[in-house]
Amino acid sequence: MAKDNLKKEPLMRIVKRTKNSTISNKMAVIVRVVAILLALIVCGIFIFVLTKTNPIKVYYGMIEGAMGTNRRVWNTLRDTMILLAVSLAITPAFKMKFWNIGAEGQILVGGIATAAVMRYMGATMNGPGLFAVMIVVSIVAGMVWGIIPAIFKAQYNTNETLFTLMMNYIAIQLTSYFCIVWEAVKGSGTIGTINQETRNGWISTSFLGNIFGQFNYSINVILVIILMVVMAYYLKKTKHGYEIAVVGESENTARYAGINVKKVIIRTMAISGALCGLTGFLLVSGSSHTISTNTAGGRGFTAIIVSWLAKFNPYMMLLISFFLVFLDNGAVQIASQYGLNESASEVMTGIVLFFLIGCEFFLNYRVVFRGKHEEA
């Protein structure tokens, strides 16, 4: 009976964190900061290999690139607000564990609707009425785009991840279609700046812009900040928000509580799509004044990562959106400064994301080594 030959318990095992072993808030912050630092070191190595310059200097260049001039500050702010708006838009559905990766498409249809109103009604009804119409149609367009997959999810449990993904490309082709229908120069496939002469339907030069002075994007910032506060309120304080949270945690509990799960799924996706559509309005009317297939620019996907990293907390999303945009704009700047391709920013963003995503493991699980027993 050679007892030495017996197999022992495994050397280490992974345990889900439970009541007694939840990580403290302080530790959670430390874990994330360490992850970002590690990511910056890896990025530093990447930069050093390619440019042979001191990474510290390069990182200083990034700060310069994102915040160096007034204009850059405004651009960083504008991009932060758009990313934040999309993140806020997808969050209610996401919190319900509905994987809406179709924000890209919902933004585009909102943008198309806005552009159409600007083109066709801009001249006749400039003023508050025009903005009201633009906002309404962009919201309706995004809502329709969001509701379609939701209905199939609620009725037939059709996989929403794949459905919403496909809806993106239908929206992209729709955008291409309108780009040609509205094209500025025959054969160019781009529509140029809408209402360049009159600036009808531009937020910055509208009656709204006049109230807040000459700063280009102050309206965008104000609108999105309001949206953030409203969303925080909606998720935390309203009956709808409560229902979303319960459905997301357990459909069984939701039924026990008397919640109509199908209704909540469809309603929440309507809201999510509507807000994406509104973001399309902000992009077209508030910053680019044109529309192309790149208008959404992958933000629908990045927003999922933002919302997930923020654990659905709108205020955290502001921070994370800012961080990612800062990284992106900074990297674009150093790329041109050191003669690198501007896609370097996506590479760096990717590396930082891997570390941020990976560190979630240490927040949800812990590793127990052999011989250490503890109460369940």
Added chain:
Amino acid sequence: MDTNNAIELKNICKRFGDVFANKNITLEVRKGEILSLLGENGSGKTTLMNMLSGIYFPDDGQIFIDGKEVSITSPKDAYELGIGMIHQHFKLIETFTAAENIILGLPGKEVIQMNAVVEKINELIKKYGFELDPTKKIYDMSVSEKQTVEIIKMLYRGANILILDEPTAVLTPQETDRLFDVLRNMRNDGKAIIIITHKLHEVLSLSDRVAVLRKGEYIGTVLTKEATELSLTEMMVGEKVSLNIGRKPPVNVHKKLSIKNLTCVDKAGVTTLKNVSFEANAGEILGIAGIAGSGQKELLEAVAGLQNIQEGSIVFHDDKGDIELVGKTSTEIRNIGVALSFVPEDRLGMGLVGNMDLADNVMLRSYMDGKGIAVNRKKPRQKTEKIVDELKVVTPSISTPIRRLSGGNVQKVLVGREISNAPAVLMTAYAVRGLDINTSYIIYNLINEQKEKGVAVIYVGEDLDVLLELADRILVLCGGSVSGIVDARTTTKEQIGLMMTKHSTEVM
């Protein structure tokens, strides 16, 4: 070592938290015998067997297989030692055929010779007298066919020791007979078979010896031919223990809920409740006893408006008149002013939301109260403070996610919430499962208080001692039907035990 023993267990202990699931269990199983492992729910039978099949690892004690000491750390280890366990929840891939499931994970020639596999399976089928088409997909199979696949899977892997966890719970009497024939054939082939059950007539008709566990402890082993239903029941339930639960005589008893000919069918088309009729009275506790899965859950959910009811009526009696509840959703029932409270069995999966804090959980069933789009958290918070205060819930604050609380405190919040809604009917399912003695008594007292207030209480329980001292009347369910309603003050444990395992026709 006696090599006639297929399995020997010595002083096996397993704890979950502070509770001993198994305490110093010593047991042996011989080759070529069928051993019944008998015990009430929660007596530790399945835990013990899970240590043989590699799902749990014992905290203490030794396991010998064929006379050699072994250490079983994974299901794979168990296979290699020739141990096969058939769980209550089958571990089969739905979209595969029987044959594909049977050879899953096995080594062999890389390209599957499906004809040869099917042939070998057919040999096993013939040898032991199974009935199965190896090329049929699992999703087209009945429960009994799926069970057959599981058993053949183990035999195909060369299992010499077979453990079956309540195999007859899901079978019809005819299917049960067929299974027993197969098991006898396997015994005659020299295999050691352990069958976990609490159906006494099956124990008597099938097994060679019976081992009894009670509350995690080993009581003894007897030869089946020397045992009777009565002697086994006594071993299983033990001496009557006095609990001092403090039951008062019911006052002002009147009809509150009449259930007539209730029949429910689940999604898979299986009848879960058959023609159930009874009345629940205000000012009284109606205990519900039965083996796990006899329809308790479905009965309570049907009353709460959460089950698909095929037939029957549920009438609520009020000062204002009678209200039919069948056909109404839980929300509709609430909106017409019927105060039903329900403490479900699955606390964190149905009754509460683990990641929400105490206050948010307390408002789960009343979040729609008040006008406007905002939830009113003021009242729920006050209510939560009150529950925490009165029931002495141990929690850092009422803003703590409830999953961080211990099981007893979780249950206090759940019961506290349901009671705080001033119910006319209070239904609880396994309200003290997994709780320590003190918390259990707090729950008993709360339930007694409700009864004294004139609430009609329906208490689904598994500990017969508790049911006898807490309830006024006890309804016994067996296989989805009512096998009888008895007076808790005059009935004995043995009587209920027998009713739990027999259908009403057999008792009367």
Added chain:
Amino acid sequence: MNIILIILKKIFTVTFIQKAVTQGIPILYGATGEIMTERSGNLNLGIPGIMYMGGIGGLVGAFAYEQSVAVPNGWVGVICALVVSMLFALIGGLIYSFLTITLRVNQNVTGLALTTFGVGFGNFLGGSLSRIAGSAGQVSVYITGQTFRTKIPFLSTKLGVVSDIVFSYGFLTYFSIVLAIFLSWFLFKTRKGLNLRAVGEDPAAADAAGINVIRYKYVATCTGAVISGLGGLYFVMEYLGGTWQNNGFGDRGWLAIALVILALWKPARAIWGCILFGGLYILFAYVPFGDAMQEIFKMLPYVVTIVVLVISSVREKKDSQAPKSLGLSYFREDR
């Protein structure tokens, strides 16, 4: 009716079929790789990024080789391209696997981050490769690219129309079809294939049957990534002839994920599916409704995918559903 006839006439031409095949092959590689990955229960939305990584990897390998010798040999270039391409795609697969299988982080979030990274990585190297090497102009590996385009001797010229339709492609085309057939056989006829499908359907049951779930998930996901990467390589070498276009690969990676649904998770079905998708992808150029309507026709592959997705969820046919555990990470103690 006339219009339909005109379209049909245009479609039943040799060039249309050739173009449909050329468009379809990268999607076939991507779909085959994603099918292997999804069969293990991992929904890898990083496949579009991995295809970029595979593409640029091939370019890096061939470029490094062509720069290092005076007279490059095309077939050595091909080998260098294949090795580095597979290596880059493998790295992508490993990143995804480590994060989702070992660290059990959310699959969708990880996949999307990987696509951000992979696309950026491809465009970054594609745009700066020649400058890093100290030369000017667009990166080009002409010799290797032409070798990738080598057609089968005799068969590609002597059989008339058959030569044009069936034998006018480079070896990666034929390899993709052989690979898809082989993997279908592997999944449905071998023990490892059976085990892999079990892991994707129900990892707990597979675990109970003694299958090493973690290992299967890793191997399938990484193999799937390498196969997908070949789609990027095909595009860079055979389609573009050995050069890089910024974002040139476009949304073909997402189309590959769509093809998985159309193929009902069976690699062999993806073969005709990829030609269908390839045809739908270029059909716009053959419709006489003007430029704008062409863009509407480009929606077709996606619309078809949605229709298939909806039909299969309405019909609830058990054999043609996504693997049941798709998208969920496996944790034994959750049982």
